[in-house]
Amino acid sequence: MSNITLSVSALLLDMDGTLVCSTGDVEKVWRLWCQHHQLAPEPVLAMCHGMRSREVIRALAPQLDMAQEVALLDELEIHHTGRGEAIIGGRAVLASVPAGRWALVTSASQRVARHRLASAGLPLPALLVGAEDVIKGKPDPEPYLLAAARLGVAPADCLVFEDAPAGIESALRAGSTVVQVGGNRRLDPAVAAVIQDWRQVKVGDGAGGALQVTLLT
Known part of the structure; x- marks a missing residue:
């Protein structure tokens, strides 16, 4: 197993299939x-x-x-829908990231997203971009562009975690680096890495206030 280390300003996370087994x-x-x-x-x-x-x-x-x-x-x-199950390691990773440095970017509505996070025992983010917050949903880049803007960071300085082709395309079109969660092959050749669960992700303090993200691939 090899490591990939990235220095980023924020994490942008999909929900279904990325944080929650849904x-x-x-x-x-x-x-x-x-x-x-x-x-x-x-x-x-x-x-x-x-x-x-x-x-x-x-x-x-x-x-x-x-x-x-x-x-x-x-x-x-x-x-x-039943009680949600968090993907392994997700809670620990979220606990290691400052509240203002990550956002949820989901195609679900705000109401459904909050319900699903609560049922899975996951924390609510300070910023949640849901279906009703954008004019165009994934695979359009608008959801990830909006999340980056609201966090006050450049999309190119964000690391996105996604599991579905539409979400991966959305994040890549926004100019962000993308890590694919799940699957045996890259859904897009531009994906930086593929992980199976959050035990392969470590987040710490980087230089100049950045987040240092290590991917165990």
């Missing part, structure tokens, strides 16, 4: 939604991971009322 819950909710509308689930499940519900609806069921369907999906998320 792939099954996400698919359960979308299957319920498809059943409600008598839609085939396969196209939805192929697209939904890492993307806002409104992008999925716009692409696959544009005839439906957007606001009504987004609200319905949020209700399904809250009432039909």
Whole structure:
């Protein structure tokens, strides 16, 4: 196992599949939604991971009322998902990062994100960029550009942790360095490293007030 050490100003973290083991819950909710509308689930499940519900609806069921369907999906998320499980090592890493030096950047709504973090026993970040905070969701770079701006740092000085193709593309287009969480192969050749869980991440103090992030790859 070799190490990669990076000096960054802030960490920007996705939630589903990155901090919380929630792939099954996400698919359960979308299957319920498809059943409600008598839609085939396969196209939805192929697209939904890492993307806002409104992008999925716009692409696959544009005839439906957007606001009504987004609200319905949020209700399904809250009432039909179980207790979340944090990905191994995540709590320890978050505890080692100063509160103002990391943000959550998720395609979930603020309400769902707070519910899922609480159910997994993870702390709420000082900054949470959710689905309703941006005009364009992942894979557009807007979510990560907004998070960096609100933290007062350059996107190029941020290290992003992502698990899904849409999120990885969003972060790369924002100009950030990206670490992929999970998977046996790089989803994009520009990804700096692939880790399986947060035990492979160590965060300490770097030179000039930077965060020193060591990846055990």
